[in-house]
Amino acid sequence: MADILKPLTALGHGAPETVQIGPLRIAERFDVALASLAQRRGQEAAFAKAAAGLGLPLPGAARAEAGPVLAAFWVAPEMWFVEAPFASHEDIVAALKPAFGEAASLTEQTDAWVRFDLSAPDLGPLLERLTNIDWPQAPVGYASRTVIEHLGVYLIRRGAGEATLYGPRSSAASLLHALEVTAASVV
Amino acid sequence: MIINHPILGPRDAQEFVYLGDASLIDRPDGMTAGIESFHDYLYNRDNPAGLHRELWYHEQGDRSWLVVTRNTVSHEITSVELARDVARARGRSK
Numbered sequence: 001m002a003d004i005l006k007p008l009t010a011l012g013h014g015a016p017e018t019v020q021i022g023p024l025r026i027a028e029r030f031d032v033a034l035a036s037l038a039q040r041r042g043q044e045a046a047f048a049k050a051a052a053g054l055g056l057p058l059p060g061a062a063r064a065e066a067g068p069v070l071a072a073f074w075v076a077p078e079m080w081f082v083e084a085p086f087a088s089h090e091d092i093v094a095a096l097k098p099a100f101g102e103a104a105s106l107t108e109q110t111d112a113w114v115r116f117d118l119s120a121p122d123l124g125p126l127l128e129r130l131t132n133i134d135w136p137q138a139p140v141g142y143a144s145r146t147v148i149e150h151l152g153v154y155l156i157r158r159g160a161g162e163a164t165l166y167g168p169r170s171s172a173a174s175l176l177h178a179l180e181v182t183a184a185s186v187v
Numbered sequence: 188m189i190i191n192h193p194i195l196g197p198r199d200a201q202e203f204v205y206l207g208d209a210s211l212i213d214r215p216d217g218m219t220a221g222i223e224s225f226h227d228y229l230y231n232r233d234n235p236a237g238l239h240r241e242l243w244y245h246e247q248g249d250r251s252w253l254v255v256t257r258n259t260v261s262h263e264i265t266s267v268e269l270a271r272d273v274a275r276a277r278g279r280s281k
Contacts, residue, residue, distance in 0.1 A: 061194045061195060061249075062194075062195055074249075075249065075250075076249040076250050076251065077194065077249065077251065077269075077271075132199045132201070132202070144195070144248070145247055145248050145249065145250075146202070146247060146248075147201070147202065147247045152246075152247050
């Protein structure tokens with residue numbers, strides 16, 4: 001049975017999709033594992049020690065930061081999302097739990113989100129139409145939750161013309177549609 | 188309307204959800220307080236024309252609860268605090 005079951009991406013295909021609209025490239029990613037990591041109250045020291053031991057950065061409010069293997073972005077006070085390579089961290093909670101023990105609460109998030117990496121020389125015209133983030137003012141490493149067409153998403157600025165978008169997986173096609181339609185209108 | 192979030196700075200009000208009067212933080216102890224105080228807590232609200240302390244939830248943001256002091260006549264917001272800090276300052280444990 002197992003050998004006839006094939007994993008599907010969030011968009012329902014065997015391989016991730018890439019869409020090119022003018023200068024904008026939208027690339028679906030499925031090679032990143034995701035978990036939420038919340039520090040338990042009164043466990044600040046143990047939590048920081050565990051994160052340091054893993055080489056996991058703990059960026060401040062509205063920031064994202066990458067370590068050698070693990071990356072993190074801030075989502076709430078004392079709470080982060082951890083990104084890791086899917087190939088080595090498919091069961092990301094099992095990989096992180098031994099280090100944090102009782103100092104943190106971890107929740108698997110990999111299959112709850114669709115990830116699109118956006119790249120264009122200037123993402124401003126696209127993102128100012130879709131979100132209320134002041135993109136030209138957002139520094140590299142900025143990370144925030146925001147709304148795109150009623151969908152709650154996380155937007156991370158990776159570089160001058162690079163962004164990562166995490167949206168609800170069950171609305172992956174709707175989110176991609178919103179991106180495509182808006183991109184077509186600003187080309 | 189812009190709400191000046193204590194951690195994230197100015198954010199558009201459309202990211203927030205309104206709950207109501209901030210007195211909801213002060214729930215009486217159902218086991219010891221009388222039925223009158225619980226009735227007050229559940230049903231009775233002041234409806235001031237002026238400064239009003241109210242709870243807002245940053246749903247499309249960092250999911251924090253805020254206590255916003257807003258003038259109900261002019262919509263001017265004079266103070267925004269994390270509800271967590273407000274509750275702890277009143278001796279609540281969570």
